[in-house]
Amino acid sequence: AQSVAQPEDQVNVAEGNPLTVKCTYSVSGNPYLFWYVQYPNRGLQFLLKYITGDNLVKGSYGFEAEFNKSQTSFHLKKPSALVSDSALYFCASGGANNLFFGTGTRLTVIP
Amino acid sequence: SQTIHQWPATLVQPVGSPLSLECTVEGTSNPNLYWYRQAAGRGLQLLFYSVGIGQISSEVPQNLSASRPQDRQFILSSKKLLLSDSGFYLCAWLGAADTKDIGDTQYFGPGTRLTVL
Numbered sequence: 001a002q003s004v005a006q007p008e009d010q011v012n013v014a015e016g017n018p019l020t021v022k023c024t025y026s027v028s029g030n031p032y033l034f035w036y037v038q039y040p041n042r043g044l045q046f047l048l049k050y051i052t053g054d055n056l057v058k059g060s061y062g063f064e065a066e067f068n069k070s071q072t073s074f075h076l077k078k079p080s081a082l083v084s085d086s087a088l089y090f091c092a093s094g095g096a097n098n099l100f101f102g103t104g105t106r107l108t109v110i111p
Numbered sequence: 112s113q114t115i116h117q118w119p120a121t122l123v124q125p126v127g128s129p130l131s132l133e134c135t136v137e138g139t140s141n142p143n144l145y146w147y148r149q150a151a152g153r154g155l156q157l158l159f160y161s162v163g164i165g166q167i168s169s170e171v172p173q174n175l176s177a178s179r180p181q182d183r184q185f186i187l188s189s190k191k192l193l194l195s196d197s198g199f200y201l202c203a204w205l206g207a208a209d210t211k212d213i214g215d216t217q218y219f220g221p222g223t224r225l226t227v228l
Contacts, residue, residue, distance in 0.1 A: 043219035101155045
């Protein structure tokens with residue numbers, strides 16, 4: 001069975017500070033891992049994914065994520081948070097027709 | 112480039128009324144298509160997916176049904192809505208993040224907010 005966990009419902013960070021949104025996975029075999037962002041009353045926007053290769057994946061809007069096989073984690077990071085980064089972030093794992101989403105982490109960037 | 116549309120954007124329906132939500136994709140052919148429901152602004156639940164015209168896989172037995180009458184059209188329906196059908200409905204298609212990608216990323220539409228009263 002595949003699953004992802006986002007242990008934090010809410011993350012607050014000051015503008016300009018680095019941010020981290022955590023995700024751990026439980027997947028048999030090689031994991032396909034994704035990050036999406038959702039703004040209020042909008043669909044999910046794809047940020048980045050890890051399939052294979054470099055453990056550090058760079059994505060849209062300055063976000064990056066680090067795949068850590070030993071810790072089964074895929075944390076989303078950004079060096080300097082913007083107020084406009086405030087949104088709901090989802091980690092997901094799976095293949096084409098069986099994508100499993102975490103419960104989401106609400107990120108608030110405080111001016 | 113590819114785009115995905117959903118309508119209506121919002122819908123308020125009485126209990127027991129029928130439902131039809133539409134999703135269309137432009138700029139691609141024969142995409143895999145998906146319907147999700149998001150309750151309470153959090154987790155996503157996959158409802159249906161389709162790999163081609165007339166091919167529907169149901170993930171969760173419930174009050175809803177899906178159809179794919181055309182290559183790039185995916186419809187979510189109900190004959191009689193329940194209060195529990197309220198939520199944010201998202202359509203997605205399977206595509207490639209860039210020209211080197213193998214096409215295994217789901218891209219989402221803007222969603223339809225359904226309120227059943």
